[in-house]
Amino acid sequence: xxxxxxxxxxxAQGLIWGIMAIGVYITYKVLDLADLTVDGTxxxxxxxxxxxxxxxxxxxxxxLAAFLAGMAAGLVxxxxxxAMGIPAILAGILTQLGLYSVNLRIMGEKANVALxxxxxxxxxxxxxxxxxxxxxxxxxxxxxxxxxxxxxxxxFFGTELGCAIRATGNNENMSRAQGINTNTGKLVGLxxxxxxxxxxxxxxxxxxxxxxxxxxxxxIVIGLAAVIIGNVILGKVSRNFAFKLFxxxxxxxxxxxxxxxxITAGLNANDMKLISxxxxxxxxxxxxxxxxxxxxxxxxxxxxxx
Amino acid sequence: xxxxxxxWKTFNAGTVNEKTALSGLDLELKxxxxxxxxGGNGAGKSTMLNAVAGVWPVDEGKIYIDDIDVTKLPEHKxxxxxxRVFQDPMTGTASGMQIEENLALAARRGEFRFLKPGxxxxxxSYYRERLATLGLGLExxxxxxxxxxxxxxxxxxxxxxxxxxxxxILLLDEHTAALDPKTAAKxxxxxxRIVGENHLTTMMITHNMKDAIVHxxxxxxxxxxxxxxxxxxxxxxxxxxxxxxxKFEQASGGEFANDRMMLA
Numbered sequence: 066x067x068x069x070x071x072x073x074x075x076x077a078q079g080l081i082w083g084i085m086a087i088g089v090y091i092t093y094k095v096l097d098l099a100d101l102t103v104d105g106t107x108x109x110x111x112x113x114x115x116x117x118x119x120x121x122x123x124x125x126x127x128x129l130a131a132f133l134a135g136m137a138a139g140l141v142x143x144x145x146x147x148a149m150g151i152p153a154i155l156a157g158i159l160t161q162l163g164l165y166s167v168n169l170r171i172m173g174e175k176a177n178v179a180l181x182x183x184x185x186x187x188x189x190x191x192x193x194x195x196x197x198x199x200x201x202x203x204x205x206x207x208x209x210x211x212x213x214x215x216x217x218x219x220x221f222f223g224t225e226l227g228c229a230i231r232a233t234g235n236n237e238n239m240s241r242a243q244g245i246n247t248n249t250g251k252l253v254g255l256x257x258x259x260x261x262x263x264x265x266x267x268x269x270x271x272x273x274x275x276x277x278x279x280x281x282x283x284x285i286v287i288g289l290a291a292v293i294i295g296n297v298i299l300g301k302v303s304r305n306f307a308f309k310l311f312x313x314x315x316x317x318x319x320x321x322x323x324x325x326x327x328i329t330a331g332l333n334a335n336d337m338k339l340i341s342x343x344x345x346x347x348x349x350x351x352x353x354x355x356x357x358x359x360x361x362x363x364x365x366x367x368x369x370x371x
Numbered sequence: 372x373x374x375x376x377x378x379w380k381t382f383n384a385g386t387v388n389e390k391t392a393l394s395g396l397d398l399e400l401k402x403x404x405x406x407x408x409x410g411g412n413g414a415g416k417s418t419m420l421n422a423v424a425g426v427w428p429v430d431e432g433k434i435y436i437d438d439i440d441v442t443k444l445p446e447h448k449x450x451x452x453x454x455r456v457f458q459d460p461m462t463g464t465a466s467g468m469q470i471e472e473n474l475a476l477a478a479r480r481g482e483f484r485f486l487k488p489g490x491x492x493x494x495x496s497y498y499r500e501r502l503a504t505l506g507l508g509l510e511x512x513x514x515x516x517x518x519x520x521x522x523x524x525x526x527x528x529x530x531x532x533x534x535x536x537x538x539x540i541l542l543l544d545e546h547t548a549a550l551d552p553k554t555a556a557k558x559x560x561x562x563x564r565i566v567g568e569n570h571l572t573t574m575m576i577t578h579n580m581k582d583a584i585v586h587x588x589x590x591x592x593x594x595x596x597x598x599x600x601x602x603x604x605x606x607x608x609x610x611x612x613x614x615x616x617x618k619f620e621q622a623s624g625g626e627f628a629n630d631r632m633m634l635a
Contacts, residue, residue: 228489235465244450
């Protein structure tokens with residue numbers, strides 16, 4: 066009973082993290098890059114949004130600013146990678162590290178900045194899970210956010226630019242041969258991804274009622290977990306791109322519901338990062354093991370290296 | 372149409388793996404030339420095509436396409452002028468995307484891509500027509516992911532993509548080498564037809580001397596990074612495989628050859 070009562074919380078949390086996971090999906094699945102910048106941007110968005118709201122800006126402007134800040138972080142990683150030739154993973158780690166200082170600067174050298182509840186026009190809050198009109202309910206608001214985001218991304222990845230980004234993630238040689246600037250593709254993809262993660266971070270900070278400089282620690286693992294869980298559970302249902310994004314959000318919700326179950330069962334919350342890391346490691350290993358130990362020998366075609 | 376002047380390219384300069392792949396290469400193609408390129412392993416055939424395509428900058432020399440100096444142009448900008456098909460069927464297509472999406476990408480080669488639709492209804496019916504000309508039944512599988520196609524189907528699709536938007540030069544880098552003989556013959560047939568219909572200026576590398584003689588109007592032989600034999604017109608038509616072997620022996624100073632390629 067205790068668990069059922071606690072259920073709406075993780076669902077709301079899952080929806081907000083689902084937005085973050087969509088950002089991870091764009092880099093990890095569409096662009097085929099592992100972008101660790103998100104561990105930084107998952108704190109940046111919250112910092113920007115809370116500080117802006119405190120200084121009197123509307124929630125809309127604050128969210129937009131958070132989105133733009135995330136895009137800027139993505140741009141930095143993208144330039145490290147494309148213009149400076151740094152491997153994508155390392156480029157992300159560098160930006161992430163740098164963002165720690167930037168995030169502290171944004172929050173006025175404080176590790177945690179609280180948003181006084183009820184004084185600002187915030188969109189979501191962990192206090193608005195039940196006993197509020199449905200349109201104010203955080204689950205409803207977050208679901209609308211998710212829906213709008215999926216619709217926009219579905220449209221975007223169907224445009225010429227979106228198709229070029231998908232091609233870049235698929236086959237760089239082919240993309241260049243078709244006149245696509247693969248560096249631009251990666252830059253735009255990384256900016257979009259980090260902008261979305263930052264937006265999620267801004268919502269999450271409102272939800273919690275505070276921005277925290279450590280909010281993004283391990284975020285990439287949670288995002289990957291959501292992508293993987295969604296793919297395992299719903300991957301076979303449809304190949305439609307919008308549905309893929311939807312299944313990523315479902316993955317995030319499942320992650321937080323399971324998290325809640327494990328906590329309710331009495332596990333130490335501090336152990337959760339270890340458990341998440343191990344679960345993601347195993348799921349990432351499954352395709353490799355399948356190839357290595359369970360694949361049938363494939364007949365070689367007429368291919369030669371001549 | 373294409374002019375290459377004194378092209379030099381050395382890979383891994385200053386290391387034990389140093390390899391001069393192109394040494395003072397000169398070549399000029401006229402509009403509508405269909406040139407077959409032969410030569411042993413490491414003769415610089417693929418390197419020459421990659422130099423035209425701009426995969427990396429050349430060390431020395433100039434490359435002109437239709438009198439435009441493209442020597443400094445990066446690969447994706449040069450793509451505007453070029454259609455390319457590669458040896459490895461995996462290289463020419465985006466495997467995780469649909470057949471029609473691949474064609475739509477190719478149809479926009481050299482154009483600025485922004486927020487217009489990636490593919491339109493009108494295009495789809497056009498692609499269906501064009502796919503039907505390949506005779507592989509791909510016109511009924513337009514939303515199939517390319518990764519599900521066979522090597523031959525992928526090469527045929529890549530060939531269609533390379534010529535969907537008329538290129539100034541078509542570069543074929545042993546595009547049938549990875550296929551079984553029957554499929555290879557089919558793809559070659561399609562190549563001949565497409566090149567002929569559109570009067571495309573074409574360079575085709577092949578390991579097969581017979582193919583090199585039968586196809587195209589001009590044949591060049593490469594050795595150690597430059598052209599050692601260049602023949603066109605009636606003279607080329609009369610060539611026999613044995614003539615080519617002889618030429619190769621002469622040029623390479625009798626070094627001939629257990630070079631397997633020359634016996635193909």
